[in-house]
Amino acid sequence: MERLPGLLCGEPVYWIEHVTALGDGRMRTTLGFSDTAAHPYEGLVAGTIALLERVRGVEEVIHEDREVVLVVTRGVAVEWIGEIVDRYWYEHLPTTPIDPAFGITPADVLPRPWPPKPPRPQGAAPVPEIEAGRPTLRDLRQVAVLPPSRRRMWTYLVCGAGALIGAAVLATTPGGSSGALLLVIGTFNLVVGTRIAMRRRQAA
Numbered sequence: 001m002e003r004l005p006g007l008l009c010g011e012p013v014y015w016i017e018h019v020t021a022l023g024d025g026r027m028r029t030t031l032g033f034s035d036t037a038a039h040p041y042e043g044l045v046a047g048t049i050a051l052l053e054r055v056r057g058v059e060e061v062i063h064e065d066r067e068v069v070l071v072v073t074r075g076v077a078v079e080w081i082g083e084i085v086d087r088y089w090y091e092h093l094p095t096t097p098i099d100p101a102f103g104i105t106p107a108d109v110l111p112r113p114w115p116p117k118p119p120r121p122q123g124a125a126p127v128p129e130i131e132a133g134r135p136t137l138r139d140l141r142q143v144a145v146l147p148p149s150r151r152r153m154w155t156y157l158v159c160g161a162g163a164l165i166g167a168a169v170l171a172t173t174p175g176g177s178s179g180a181l182l183l184v185i186g187t188f189n190l191v192v193g194t195r196i197a198m199r200r201r202q203a204a
Contacts, residue, residue: 001125003082004089005119009036013093016030016081016125019128030069030070037089038067040098044088044093045066047088047092055076057073059073059074087118090117157190163185
């Protein structure tokens with residue numbers, strides 16, 4: 001998933017590259033920063049790490065490589081990590097100087113005019129992978145109860161409604177199947193989508 005696309009040298013500031021279920025409800029999210037972000041703006045990478053370490057639910061932040069930061073969390077959605085990092089870079093990039101040793105200035109790498117709001121991410125969040133040797137069922141259940149995104153809510157609601165419509169068509173078609181399977185799938189998706197909507201409303 002590209003984050004803040006086009007904000008540095010026409011490229012994303014960073015990518016959310018991998019999400020790994022570690023067991024016991026913990027997740028590890030890999031952030032990969034662009035060369036421009038990790039070198040001329042290495043101070044902002046350090047600031048990102050310091051910021052994430054103060055976020056509730058973040059258990060560990062590892063600066064694995066100059067361009068790579070690992071964020072170990074419990075009960076924190078990948079989208080929320082992205083929103084925090086996006087906001088930090090969007091607010092600090094315009095006023096952060098570059099070491100003259102790099103031979104460039106902010107005017108060389110930042111877009112002009114500066115966008116009125118952070119660019120929206122491009123691509124879907126990575127599907128969580130199960131770390132080798134870890135139990136899987138509990139991890140998948142933990143992923144399912146992470147703070148929900150709007151996209152996930154609408155996906156469940158639309159898929160649920162579509163399945164129910166399909167079930168109704170099959171049930172009323174002479175000689176067709178009963179549509180029982182689609183009815184079950186549609187009902188499940190609508191219930192999940194409705195619960196996500198209720199959780200988002202409570203969190204608002």
